[in-house]
Amino acid sequence: MSSIVQRTSRVTGTVLTVGLAGELGLTDDDGLPWVVVCEPHSTLVFTDTKREAMTSTGLDFCDDCRAGAAARELDAITTRISRATGTSITVANVTALGIIPDDNDKRWLITCDEHDTSAYSRTKRAAMRVSGLDFCYACHESVEA
Numbered sequence: 001m002s003s004i005v006q007r008t009s010r011v012t013g014t015v016l017t018v019g020l021a022g023e024l025g026l027t028d029d030d031g032l033p034w035v036v037v038c039e040p041h042s043t044l045v046f047t048d049t050k051r052e053a054m055t056s057t058g059l060d061f062c063d064d065c066r067a068g069a070a071a072r073e074l075d076a077i078t079t080r081i082s083r084a085t086g087t088s089i090t091v092a093n094v095t096a097l098g099i100i101p102d103d104n105d106k107r108w109l110i111t112c113d114e115h116d117t118s119a120y121s122r123t124k125r126a127a128m129r130v131s132g133l134d135f136c137y138a139c140h141e142s143v144e145a
Helices: 050-054 063-071 124-129 137-144
Strands: 005-008 015-020 034-038 043-047 077-081 088-093 108-112 117-121
Touching: 015 050, 034 050, 088 124, 108 124, 117 124
Parallel strands: none
Antiparallel strands: 005 015, 015 034, 034 043, 077 088, 088 108, 108 117
16 A cells, blocks of 8 residues: 555645655655655655654745745744644634635634644634644544544
8 A cells, every 4th residue: 555645735735745755766864764745846855754744734844835825924824733632733814825714704724734624713812722622523533542
C-alpha cells in the first residue's frame, strides 16, 4: 500500500504531497523518512513522523506560500495544538481566506488538520476555545478508545 497522499492546504490553497521519501523517489534526509512537497512551488521538507508531515500547511517550509499568505493578509490564521486531543487545529478568518461568510455570519473557520474536518464560529474567541472533540468525529473516537 502506498504512503503517498495529496491534499489541499486549507491555509494556503496549495496542493501538498505527503509520503515516505523512498516512495517519492527521494533519499531520506538524516533519518527523516517523511516528506511534504509543495507542488506549485516545488519546495519540500523532511519530517520525522507522518503526523508532522500531515499537519504541515506549507507556510512552515515554503517561502512562496508565506509570500502569498502575506500578500493576501493571512495573518488572521493561527495554528495550535489541541490540549484535549494533541492534534493540530487551525483557526482562520474566512475573509482572509477569500471565503464569503454564510448567512449565519460565521466568520472563523476551525479545522482539525490531522483529519481534514472543519467547523465555523462567529467569533475568534469562541473559535480559539474549540478542541477537535467539539467537531471532529475522528478526534472524538480516538479519545474514547
